[in-house]
Amino acid sequence: MSNVVVLGSGIVGLYTTYCLVTEAGVPPASITVIGKHLPGDQSINYTSPWAGGNFSCITPNDPETLSWDKYTYTHLQELQKKLGGAACGLDKRPSTEIWDENPNDKKIAALSQYIEDFRIIPAAELPAGAKFGVSLTTWNFNCPFFLANFKTYLEKLGVTFVRKELTYVSQAYLPGTHTVFNCTGLGAFSLDGVKDSKVYPTRGQVVVVKAPHVQENCVRWGPTYATYIIPRPHSNGELVLGGFLQKGNWTGDTFELETADIIRRTTALLPKILDKPLDVIRVVAGLRPSRQGGPRIEVEHVEDHLLVHNYGAGGYGYQAGFGMAHKAVALYSKARRDVAKL
Numbered sequence: 001m002s003n004v005v006v007l008g009s010g011i012v013g014l015y016t017t018y019c020l021v022t023e024a025g026v027p028p029a030s031i032t033v034i035g036k037h038l039p040g041d042q043s044i045n046y047t048s049p050w051a052g053g054n055f056s057c058i059t060p061n062d063p064e065t066l067s068w069d070k071y072t073y074t075h076l077q078e079l080q081k082k083l084g085g086a087a088c089g090l091d092k093r094p095s096t097e098i099w100d101e102n103p104n105d106k107k108i109a110a111l112s113q114y115i116e117d118f119r120i121i122p123a124a125e126l127p128a129g130a131k132f133g134v135s136l137t138t139w140n141f142n143c144p145f146f147l148a149n150f151k152t153y154l155e156k157l158g159v160t161f162v163r164k165e166l167t168y169v170s171q172a173y174l175p176g177t178h179t180v181f182n183c184t185g186l187g188a189f190s191l192d193g194v195k196d197s198k199v200y201p202t203r204g205q206v207v208v209v210k211a212p213h214v215q216e217n218c219v220r221w222g223p224t225y226a227t228y229i230i231p232r233p234h235s236n237g238e239l240v241l242g243g244f245l246q247k248g249n250w251t252g253d254t255f256e257l258e259t260a261d262i263i264r265r266t267t268a269l270l271p272k273i274l275d276k277p278l279d280v281i282r283v284v285a286g287l288r289p290s291r292q293g294g295p296r297i298e299v300e301h302v303e304d305h306l307l308v309h310n311y312g313a314g315g316y317g318y319q320a321g322f323g324m325a326h327k328a329v330a331l332y333s334k335a336r337r338d339v340a341k342l
């Protein structure tokens, strides 16, 4: 009997499933996760395996998003422990973030409250052309590996995973299901019963190189570009070099010109990448599931069922998705209590 169905098996669906168990006390055996793609798969329609992925200053500056960042950063330690420690593909690494223009004050103030080793870099230590910079300790994900370990952990608890493509969101209701969580990412654009025209892709291309000698993150935020270097923990030295943030671009193709541009920018930002000959493992593109106005996290009452939306994480599903899941599950718990009172 699947009382609760989570539609979507990307990082947002997995965080949501985890919060259902740990925060709402839903028995794992009564949860089914349905996805066209499951951890281990690769598709341009499945964003999560393509992320860098780390915790950075990429998120918008509104108080709610900042609270999701904080929730995620401060709860990942517990998740890492449950998944068996750093070898699950989630670990801490040093990071430096540099801006060409001053970043939002409130964001810097918020991050300084909880981020480990958070330090504002003195102006004299900044590279040419930079206005502001911080150093910190951040979380790094080995995304495909972490997704697989997260799924295994949830399966061991008793959660069922089913591979299935749905045309209508209503097909997610199985016998006995009272609630469906819609965690379909970009799929929310075309899924009947949802068809959210505010959803759009923000395409990225990354170059993955083998560089075990680089174990630090480095990010440079410009007015029209974002350059980042992200080591993948427990990956035999994979380093993700990026990138691009192309709004409205749906292509999964990769382009040599973009590869050359990424290598030029990242090696200028962190020349030690070239301390060893550049060993390119692969070049990939991914589509961030963005949404005008930000993620949709809300409860719909569909006849006597609940439909809880949780999608639109854009470029921050790993670093803010735990907080988004916390909110979605809190809304679910409240709606269930309200229904019980009727």
Ligand SMILES: Cc1cc2nc3c(=O)[nH]c(=O)nc-3n(C[C@H](O)[C@H](O)[C@H](O)COP(=O)(O)OP(=O)(O)OC[C@H]3O[C@@H](n4cnc5c(N)ncnc54)[C@H](O)[C@@H]3O)c2cc1C
Pocket (backbone or CB within 6 Å): 007, 008, 009, 010, 011, 012, 013, 034, 035, 036, 037, 038, 045, 046, 047, 048, 049, 050, 051, 052, 053, 054, 055, 164, 165, 166, 167, 183, 184, 185, 186, 187, 188, 191, 203, 204, 205, 206, 242, 243, 285, 286, 287, 288, 289, 311, 312, 313, 314, 315, 316, 317, 318, 319, 320
């Ligand atoms: C190049 C790149 C770099 C990134 N770097 C970072 C980073 O460093 N840090 C960070 O936090 N984030 C990063 N991101 C963003 C992050 O990857 C996304 O926010 C996150 O993966 C979104 O997860 P999701 O679960 O919402 O979507 P997805 O991973 O796309 O999962 C959607 C799920 O829904 C299923 N689905 C959709 N439609 C249907 C349907 N009709 N029927 C059945 N199943 C369906 C899919 O099969 C899949 O299981 C990056 C993204 C890219 C592309």
